[in-house]
Amino acid sequence: MNKNNRFLKFTIDSNDKKTVRKFLVQHKFSSSQLHNLKNKGGLIFVNHKQRHFDFKLKDGDNLLVVLNVEEPSDLIVPMPGKIDVIYEDSYLLVVNKPAGIASLPAKAKDSQTMANLVKAYLIAKKENSSIHLVTRLDRNTSGLMVFAKTSYSHSLLDQILHTEDFQKFYLAMVYGQVEPSEGLIDLPIGIDPRAFYMRNIDHQQGKDSKTLYETVKRYPCASLLKLKLLTGRTHQIRVHLTAIGHPIIGDDMYSKKIDERMPRQALHCYRLNIVHPVTKRLLKLKAPLPQDMVMLDSVLRGEKNG
The missing domain is CATH 3.30.2350.10 (Pseudouridine synthase)
Known part of the structure; x- marks a missing residue:
């Protein structure tokens, strides 16, 4: 399978909805994500067999969702450069932004921003290079910034962004x-x-x-x-x-x-304390005081x- 794909694994329990579509909605998939999953190359396996949205689930079933490959936007040009990675997994990337660099490009500006650097970093790792900015910092503020690696993890992080999680x-x-x-x-x-x-x-x-x-x-x-x-x-x-x-x-x-x-x-x-939206593990992330x-x-x- 393509390395750009992202896998989500679930075990069905008694509280879960019992068709694939209803289960995915229950687990915070948006209608556009369901559409992309169905029409843009996503795959669904139940107990290692490929299934469709209307398939009936039973307690104990293993559901594997292979997210579709996202087409990165051309609006953000990859620009190689150094980034200080504080935490990374399949779902999110947390970097320590130096002062003096913007989070995202302003219109009609081609100067280097964190989004350009992160895009180049993801391309170098042969990962999905769509940019999903979860938190931004002012140009002259330093510290921790969060990028999601897929639209699904972006929407999960967005839902907890202004909560104690x-x-x-x-x-x-x-x-x-x-x-x-x-x-x-x-x-x-x-x-x-x-x-x-x-x-x-x-x-x-x-x-x-x-x-x-x-x-x-x-x-x-x-x-x-x-x-x-x-x-x-x-x-x-x-x-x-x-x-x-x-x-x-x-x-x-x-x-x-x-x-x-x-x-x-x-x-x-x-400092960021994030309850990981997929693993539910508490991430305690820190960036030292800049010089x-x-x-x-x-x-x-x-x-x-x-």
Whole structure:
């Protein structure tokens, strides 16, 4: 069988629907995935015999689904380069994104992005190279980013993205000492009317946005915060921390000041706890603090108050 294919194995139990089609719907296959499975070369085997969607299942049956090969889009051009792989299996790929590189290409831009690098990486491994971005990071935010390897695993990850089964933790170095030292920032975020690429707090039309924060280190004039995203709005952490009066060091877009100590926002996605949607194993993934934030930490520790 083609190496690009992905296999899913199930054992039928008493709670499962008893035709192949109903079973697959129960296991979160979308109608387009069922269509592709049926019409684009997917295969279904029950107890090692090829079967169709209307086949009747019994308790204890072994079901093997061979997903169809996906045709990668030409919109993302493969670009070889180094990527820091933190975790990989047949379903997902987690990479540690450096600061200064975008997650996805903007329209009409051919500069290197994480999507271009990941596509080249998958092609080199002779794997399905369709790009399925599950989480993205701003260009100047570093840390863990998740790609799904098939449309099926993408939809499974999407369904848990903003639940406790998919927890995202960040570290940020901010101006000032935050009081109270931990809490929940619950402020709606909307598009800034002055600039479409910026966000602001908008109590009229903004979307519900929640960020948990906890101070993990106090410097004389700054704080290191651990943050947990409960929602996933564009620029959420940057806007929320600015709104409580503690913008991220180096975030000139929101702090409105250039800081020689840090050329980008000191924000890093350092940890993900994901309940794997297929194996149900808890993945605890970490990306170490990048060198520029390690340097900033030592600068902040050495500063005198005032």
